[in-house]
Structure formats: structure tokens, C-alpha cells
Amino acid sequence: MANNNTLISVQDLKVYFRTGHECARAVDGISFEVRKEETVCLVGESGCGKTVSALSILGLIPTPPGEIAGGRILFQGKNLLELDEEDMQKIRGNRIAMVFQEPLTSLNPVFTIEDQIGEAISIHKNVGAKELRDRCIKLLKDVGIPSPVQRLKDYPHQLSGGQRQRVMIAMALACDPDLIIADEPTTALDVTVQAQILRLLKSIQKIRSMSVLYITHDLGVVANIADRVYVMYSGIFTEQGNTAQIFHDARHPYTQGLLASLPSRSKRGKRLYSIPGTVPNPAYKPAGCPFHPRCPHAILTCAKEYPEMCDYGQGHLARCPVLLEGGDGYK
Amino acid sequence: MLSFIGRSVVQKIITLFFVSIVSFLIIHIAPGKPSQVDPMNPKFTPEVVERFRKEFHLDKPLHVQYLYFYKDLFTGETVSWKDNQSVLKKIWERFLNSLPLFIVGTIITWTLSFPIGIRSAIFRGQFYDRSATFLSYLLISIPGFFFAYVLIIFVVNQFHVPVIGMETFGIGDGASLPHIFMDRIWHLLLPSVLGATGGIAVLSRYVRSQMLEVEGQDYIRTARAKGLSPEQVHYRHALRNALLPFVTMFGLILPGLIGGSVIIESIFSWPGMGRMAYEAILARDYPVILTVNFVSAILVLAGTFISDLLYLIVDPRIRL
Amino acid sequence: MNIDEKGFNQDFQFEAPMAPKRTRLQEFWLLFRQNRLAILGLFIFILFFCCAIMGLFITSGPDPLFDPAMIRLQEKLRPPLAKPNLDSLRREEIPCLGFYLMGTDDLGRDVFARMLQGAWVSLTVGFVAVGISVLIGIFMGGVAGYFGQHHIRVDHILMTILLISGAGLVMAHSIRFGAVLLCLTLAYIFYSFFTQNRSGEKSVPSWAKVFRKSAVSVDTLIMRIVDIMLCFPSFFLILTVVALLPASIYNIMIVIGLTSWMGTTRFVRAEFLSLREQDFVAAVKTLGASNFRIIFRHMMPNAIAPVLVSATIGIATAILTEAGLSFLGFGVPPPHATWGNILSDGKNFIFDAPWLTFIPGIAILIVVLSFNLFGEGLRDVLNPKLRERH
Ligand SMILES: Nc1ncnc2c1ncn2[C@@H]1O[C@H](COP(=O)(O)OP(=O)(O)OP(=O)(O)O)[C@@H](O)[C@H]1O
Numbered sequence A: 001m002a003n004n005n006t007l008i009s010v011q012d013l014k015v016y017f018r019t020g021h022e023c024a025r026a027v028d029g030i031s032f033e034v035r036k037e038e039t040v041c042l043v044g045e046s047g048c049g050k051t052v053s054a055l056s057i058l059g060l061i062p063t064p065p066g067e068i069a070g071g072r073i074l075f076q077g078k079n080l081l082e083l084d085e086e087d088m089q090k091i092r093g094n095r096i097a098m099v100f101q102e103p104l105t106s107l108n109p110v111f112t113i114e115d116q117i118g119e120a121i122s123i124h125k126n127v128g129a130k131e132l133r134d135r136c137i138k139l140l141k142d143v144g145i146p147s148p149v150q151r152l153k154d155y156p157h158q159l160s161g162g163q164r165q166r167v168m169i170a171m172a173l174a175c176d177p178d179l180i181i182a183d184e185p186t187t188a189l190d191v192t193v194q195a196q197i198l199r200l201l202k203s204i205q206k207i208r209s210m211s212v213l214y215i216t217h218d219l220g221v222v223a224n225i226a227d228r229v230y231v232m233y234s235g236i237f238t239e240q241g242n243t244a245q246i247f248h249d250a251r252h253p254y255t256q257g258l259l260a261s262l263p264s265r266s267k268r269g270k271r272l273y274s275i276p277g278t279v280p281n282p283a284y285k286p287a288g289c290p291f292h293p294r295c296p297h298a299i300l301t302c303a304k305e306y307p308e309m310c311d312y313g314q315g316h317l318a319r320c321p322v323l324l325e326g327g328d329g330y331k
Numbered sequence B: 001m002l003s004f005i006g007r008s009v010v011q012k013i014i015t016l017f018f019v020s021i022v023s024f025l026i027i028h029i030a031p032g033k034p035s036q037v038d039p040m041n042p043k044f045t046p047e048v049v050e051r052f053r054k055e056f057h058l059d060k061p062l063h064v065q066y067l068y069f070y071k072d073l074f075t076g077e078t079v080s081w082k083d084n085q086s087v088l089k090k091i092w093e094r095f096l097n098s099l100p101l102f103i104v105g106t107i108i109t110w111t112l113s114f115p116i117g118i119r120s121a122i123f124r125g126q127f128y129d130r131s132a133t134f135l136s137y138l139l140i141s142i143p144g145f146f147f148a149y150v151l152i153i154f155v156v157n158q159f160h161v162p163v164i165g166m167e168t169f170g171i172g173d174g175a176s177l178p179h180i181f182m183d184r185i186w187h188l189l190l191p192s193v194l195g196a197t198g199g200i201a202v203l204s205r206y207v208r209s210q211m212l213e214v215e216g217q218d219y220i221r222t223a224r225a226k227g228l229s230p231e232q233v234h235y236r237h238a239l240r241n242a243l244l245p246f247v248t249m250f251g252l253i254l255p256g257l258i259g260g261s262v263i264i265e266s267i268f269s270w271p272g273m274g275r276m277a278y279e280a281i282l283a284r285d286y287p288v289i290l291t292v293n294f295v296s297a298i299l300v301l302a303g304t305f306i307s308d309l310l311y312l313i314v315d316p317r318i319r320l
Numbered sequence C: 001m002n003i004d005e006k007g008f009n010q011d012f013q014f015e016a017p018m019a020p021k022r023t024r025l026q027e028f029w030l031l032f033r034q035n036r037l038a039i040l041g042l043f044i045f046i047l048f049f050c051c052a053i054m055g056l057f058i059t060s061g062p063d064p065l066f067d068p069a070m071i072r073l074q075e076k077l078r079p080p081l082a083k084p085n086l087d088s089l090r091r092e093e094i095p096c097l098g099f100y101l102m103g104t105d106d107l108g109r110d111v112f113a114r115m116l117q118g119a120w121v122s123l124t125v126g127f128v129a130v131g132i133s134v135l136i137g138i139f140m141g142g143v144a145g146y147f148g149q150h151h152i153r154v155d156h157i158l159m160t161i162l163l164i165s166g167a168g169l170v171m172a173h174s175i176r177f178g179a180v181l182l183c184l185t186l187a188y189i190f191y192s193f194f195t196q197n198r199s200g201e202k203s204v205p206s207w208a209k210v211f212r213k214s215a216v217s218v219d220t221l222i223m224r225i226v227d228i229m230l231c232f233p234s235f236f237l238i239l240t241v242v243a244l245l246p247a248s249i250y251n252i253m254i255v256i257g258l259t260s261w262m263g264t265t266r267f268v269r270a271e272f273l274s275l276r277e278q279d280f281v282a283a284v285k286t287l288g289a290s291n292f293r294i295i296f297r298h299m300m301p302n303a304i305a306p307v308l309v310s311a312t313i314g315i316a317t318a319i320l321t322e323a324g325l326s327f328l329g330f331g332v333p334p335p336h337a338t339w340g341n342i343l344s345d346g347k348n349f350i351f352d353a354p355w356l357t358f359i360p361g362i363a364i365l366i367v368v369l370s371f372n373l374f375g376e377g378l379r380d381v382l383n384p385k386l387r388e389r390h
């Protein structure tokens, strides 16, 4: 499967959190890949394990309580899970950079913007003070911060939420990484700023020809930017495919539910669908198909047997044997 | 900024005024009259007591006594009832004696607690953290006077050096300078270590929890995601934030000058402030008690004021 | 494929597995059990409690099993586990165990009996002092946090000052002047009640409006009082007051309690302030619950956790303070034993009879340590923010 074009490929990754007497299986065997210059989206409800997947790529799972229970993460042929801390540091920020969910708290309040962006550069690159400053200014300009020279000496609290997220993006871009992981970079921001940040990410990706792993719970955003989509539910992937397949030919009841709950012009005036029930507690997942308590198509077997991925061709897979046309459901 | 300073100074002065009233009332309303300083003492004939009462305005109503007392205090004329010496001068002498104890104790406290607390936080849950935690509970729980005796027995038996008092009696004549110096150090060491133990335990726990609090923040994750080494993350990003509240504690150590040294100073016969206060209480020497109280209230208020100011200066988020 | 096609699961009869339902107490115990030091603390605390209560019974009464005050000068300074010299003792002087479990002191008194008696003192001092300080703290903090934004009018303050000075004067023997002040105050209080009931009918003259101005909010007032109290160096203050008052264990308890409520006040106030803002309180309020009900049914249970923690640690501090006072010779009058004064008496024989120092010292250490460990364990369990970090 992994051809020359693959930048990172995650295989059967499992991340568990042990807290006292419970074991939360936050990520329970996911496999995906991101190719060069591609934008891949991870979609799923809150708490399904998206952030945990992203953090485990960078080796930032807090251990304990976290623990990588299995799998491989191949980045440019190397298994990141086997690297030691020092080699990992050379990859973080340099080859793989991350933009976090909470722009308001993700910048260190006691350092200036210049300190924080400059640090991101100087860890990995050997540059003089003068050039460092120029690069910071250029980065701030690239991410669309007005009057960057004055902003350098500001502290994070002097910036707005959108500006802080731009600074975070500037920090992520600092070393021209191959892959940027953007973990819901727009959730905490208001709608107009969201759109700006999305446009910014898209244009940067084009110009710098990077790969982006975009994490969100908003299918509307996915339609905007994704090349391929992975739908995540309770620590596993339920469906994957390219954007057109997911949006026009969804084969998994969960994806269908997500799409049905999306407001759109054709549905104006009708009541929006909402998936009944809630995401399972990762420490107490249902047996069989984890979606079955909320699934309108569930049959008795769904509560007993773990469903396999069913192939719909051209890379479109869905984890629901019941809806597999022409097939006979569970064997 | 200026308005903040102004407001805060006014507020502190008002508080001080009330403190002066309350302490005056506590002393004068409590049973036992100062004129009965020592009824058994044959020197205190009724005439003497009467003269004494006159001289210190004890025959006047309470509020007049109050005014007299604080007028004397501010003009520096308050005298001790016991030996008629100026109270301020007495306090100043004793203060100079307490100062080395306080300084050494503070230095020990601060230099030990930070490394211990920070390491505990970094290695949380591991052996180092657990033993440091248990040890600090032990130090918090041990009664100071008991610990003092244990240490005295240990030092006296092991090193055969005297430790009571500020210096060995009569060492001034004939001994060489380094000898006197070492003697002083020995006498200083035990009481300051004792004074520091509680401080080390509390402060290192506090440093640890502050550090843990900061290490859980999102910006620490950001720093790690940049590719910083754990050392850089801990000592640059986390520590800078964790230290903020401690800068303000520089102000709060001021009251320690008088505070808990009563027991230690009386065990070691150290002629410092705490012991003077203790003796004054025993002798019902009201001017001394009230003055010590007043001075310590000033220290507390000045301490909080300084720490507020420091916070303004060090935290970039606060701008007035 | 369409969302409208329904499968087997039409009315969602599949149950989602739930996390096992546990009461708060069970959850609490599960977490607490993991903290071995805290369990140890709890165990020692229970042991100490039993010893103290048992000690009270077997060392008091007209003919106690262990008499802590029995003086046997011929048996002084016997080491622990020493057999008594039976010939020189009268029948009632023979220790009931047959030997001196913890030795004897300089007057030949049985240290074990004295320790038992002292345990009760430490226990009551700890609990009563902390009980007083917690009651005051909860009351002040609750008022400041819940009624904080109410204002006190100038006339209230004037009346309070008059009332207090009146009472002070009566106590200070100028009864006539004080009684006049008290009567004046009472008259005004009746007057203001009277006018309040038919408010708005008659406007007060304009000069009197000054008195109706609101001066400070309740919250400010209480927090200023806390500031004032914090200005006193606590041990020094306790020492002063205890020295002035007649020697009695109850005075010590009261004084320690009266000088240590400020921390609780701050906790409770902060907790109440944040709870007030929360939805459930607003919801209960719109349902028409009384203030009393809101405070005691809805807010107190939430605010009580930090109070519990600080109270446990407060007990430890109070025991230490009492021991320190006894050590300096204040507090309980002599024949009665406390751990502090056993140690204080024993310090003169520190090289000949070290057990007189070590037994009470280590006993205080262990008891205080157990309270501290237990308190910190409680804090870890009750503070959800810290939970994940251990
Ligand atoms: N440090 C941790 N300790 C214990 N459990 C954790 C920890 N971090 C995550 N989890 C568990 O992992 C699960 C997935 O969390 P994750 O943060 O990945 O969700 P998410 O998909 O990013 O949700 P959101 O959209 O809200 O960001 C959560 O249900 C949580 O219980």
C-alpha cells in the first residue's frame, strides 16, 4: 500500500489511558496515511480520540496515564514509535509541526511573540540574531498579521484569539515542515475568523507544498479543504475515502447521520436530523460495532461481532457489513 | 499604577489603625491589671503603684491611654515598664540579634526548597518525589522544640561543640579571630536550620504543586511540540511561569522576622526579638508587647504591599 | 442508501453499556484507597482517637486504673519497661501493668498514665479549637460570599460602635455612662425597625439622609476584618492572650479557635462566590427556594470539601500549637499532664532520661503526621483538578 508518495503511514495504532481502576481505550487500532502535498481530514465527534491520535504521532502522549499499546507510525520510512527522545525532538517542529486546538492558552504568557517564534526556528536551524528577527517578521507577514514589526515585542495576551492562532501557525511553519497537523485550529474562534484561518492554511499549503492532517468535528470545513477523509468514531475509523465519496456516497450509518445533521440549502425548513444518544465512554465501549446503540440499521449481530472494513472500491472503505450491497452482511 | 499605590497605602494605614485599636483593647480588657505587675514584690507599695499609675497615665480612661500610648510610640518616647529603657532602642538591639538568624534561615529555606520542589514535580510519582513528599510531611509535623532537642543531643554528642547562646561564654578574650568566627557559625547554624525546616517543607510542597499546575498547561505541550528538550521545557517554559507567584513571596517573608522564633530563641537562649516578646509577655510589660505587635503588623502590611507591587512588575498580563 | 430506511434497531432497543454506577462515597473511597500514606494516616488517627477516649476513662475518676498524678519519689526516672521496686512501694502505688511501660519521670509518676491523659488533652484541643474556627470561618465566609453585595449603612456602623463602646464601658466599671449608651442604641434599633415597617410614608429630613447612605459592602467589611486578623503574628498573639487569661485548657482551645478562622473564611467565600454564579443556584432560586435552603442544601455540600481538608490540617496545627504553649509553661495548670508539658519537664533530664523527651515528642510527631497525611490525601481526592496528576 505504501508507495513512494506516502509521507506518513499509521498502522493499527492503539493508545490507552489507565486511570486508577479503569482503562480508557481512546484510540483502538487506527490505520491511515497522508501522501505528499495532500490534505487529509480526520472527522469525528468530541471525545472520539482525534487529539490523542495526533499527539501520538508527535510522541506527546502524557505517560502515565497514557500508553501506546500497539501499532507503528512510519514517517519517511522510520517508525516514530521506536525513536528515542532525542531523535524525536529533531522531528517535532522541524519535520512535523502541530497547531493546537486552544489558541488562547497554547502560547506561553510570559514570553514575547518574537521569543516564541524565534525559539521554534533556532532549535532546529543555526541562524544569527539578525536573520532570526527577519525570519520572524516574514513568518508573521505570511500568516497575515498586520504591522508584524510592532507585534514582535507583544505578549500573547495583547493579541486577539484569531491573531494568536495565526502566531501558532507561524510557529508551525517556522522550519518548513513536511507535515502540519492542525487540531481543530478554528473551533475556539468566531465564524469569520474561522474562514480566514482556513483560507490561510489552504494557501500556505499550496505555496509551500506541504501535507496537512486536518482534525475537525465540522463536516462543513471538511468539504472545503480535504482531499481525503477519515471518519472516526470511538477510537476507530468507521469510514474512509476521498471527499466526493464521503459526501455523495456515504456507506456508514454514522457518516450518513453526520451528513444528515449538516444544515444545507435543500433541507431548509425541515427539522435537522440529530444522531440519538451520545459517544460511548472510552472505558466502557459497547461490544461488537461500537456504533450499534445509536445505529438505526443495527441488527442483533451488530451487538456481538466486531464489523470488518468493507471495500467499495477506489479506496472507499466503510466498517458496516450490514449495509454492504450485494454482500450478505456478517459472514 | 500610582492610583493603585495610593489606594493600597491608604487601605493599609486604615488597617493598621484598626490593628492598633484591637491590640490595645485585647491587652487592656483582658483580666489582670498592669498595675498588679507583681503584687508579691515588697517594693510595690501602694504609693509606688500609685506613682506608677500616674506616670503611665493608667488612671485615665481607656481612649486617653490609647492616645498617650501611640503619641509616645510615634515620638519614640515609649519606655518599658520593666527597666525604663526606650522600647524602640530595645527592639532595635534585639532586631540586630535576630537578623543573622533570619537571614541564614531564609537563605537555607529558599536555596533548598526550590531544587527539591522542582525535582519532585518533574519526577512526580517516582521514588524521589515520594521520599521528598514524606520527608516534608515529617518536617511539617515535628514539633520544633522536640526537634531542637534531638538536634542538640546529636550535635553535642557528635561534634562536641556548644550551641546554646550566640557565642561560647567568655570566648571574646584570647581566642584567635577564625576561632571566634567558627564559634559564631556553630551557634548560628542550629537555630537557623531549625527555623528553616518548616519553611523548607511548606515551600518545597508549594513549589511542587505550582510546577505541576504549570506543567499541565497547554503552552507546555506547545513547547514540546516545537521540539524543545525536556530540560528546556522544564527550566525555561515551565519554571518561568511557576516562579511568578514566588516573586511575590519575597514580600511575605518579612513578618518572619518576628513570627515563630519565640520557641527556638528561648531554647537556644538567643537574645532576639522573639525571646524579648516572650519575656515581655511574662512580665506583662505592655509597652513592649504593644510595640512588638505594632511593628509586626507594619511588617505584614509592608510585606503584602511589596508582594502586590512585585506581582505588577513581573506578570506581563497585569498592566494598570 | 437513505437515512430513512430503518433496520432492526428502529426504536433503539440496544442499550449502551454504562460506566458502573457508583455513589460519590464509593468513588471517593476507590480513589482514597490508592493513597497508602493517607490510609496509614487514617489508621493512626483512629488508633489515637481510641487511645485518647480510653485514656480519659482509665486515668480519671476517684480511683483510676492508671493514676497520672501518683508521686513515688523513690521510683523516679526509671527507664521504660523497668520493674518497680516492690518493697518500697505501698500497695496502691504499684503500677497496674506490673512494670512501667514508658518509665517514670522526675517525681516517679508513671509516664504511660500521663501520656494517656495527655492524649485526651491533645484530642480535645485539636477538635474543639478547629470546631470553633471552622464554625466562625463558615459563618463569616458564607455571609461574605452570599450576602456580600449587601451594603451596611452609616447608621448601622454608628450603632454598632455605640453598642460595643457601651458594653465596653459597662465592663470597665463606668456603668452609668455605658447604660445610657446602651439604651440609646436599643432605642434607635426599635426606631429603625418601626420606620422600616412603614417605609416610604414619611420622608426623612435631608440632614438624616447622610446616615442612610450605604458605607461599605458586607463583603468588604468581612475581608477587612480578615486582613486585620492576619496582621497579628499568630503564635505571638495566642501567647499574649493565653498569658493574660487564667490558665485553663478551655481558654487555650478558644484562643486557638478565635485566631485561626481566617483561612476557612477565605475558602468558603471564594467557593460561595463561584457557586453563586453557577446555573444550578440560579435555577433553584427561580424555583423560589429560600436563601436558607439554597445555602444549606445546595451550596454548603459543595463548599464543605476544602473546609474539611483545611480542618484536618488545622487539627494538626492546633495540636502543635498547644504542645508549644505547654512547652513554654502556659495553658493547662501543672498536675494535669499534656504531651507538651511532659516534654517540657523532661528536657532538664535530657541526657539522663531521654525517654522523657522522646516519648512525648515522637507521640506528637506521629499524631500530627497522621492528621497531615490524612488531610493531604483528602485534598488529593476531593480536588478533581489534581486527580489526573498523581
Ligand atoms: N490525559 C488523559 N488522561 C485520561 N484520558 C484521556 C487523556 N487524554 C485523553 N483522554 C481520553 O481520550 C479520549 C479522547 O480524547 P481526545 O482529546 O482525543 O478527543 P477529541 O476527539 O480530540 O475531542 P475534541 O473534539 O473534544 O477535542 C477522551 O474521551 C478522554 O477520555
Ligand code: SF4
Pocket: A252, A253, A254, A289, A290, A291, A292, A293, A295, A296, A297, A298, A299, A302, A307, A319, A320, A321, A322, A323
Ligand atoms: S455494523 Fe451494524 S451497528 Fe454498526 S454501523 Fe453497521 S448496521 Fe450499524
Ligand SMILES: [Mg+2]
Pocket: A050, A051, A052, A101, A183, A184
Ligand atoms: Mg481534541
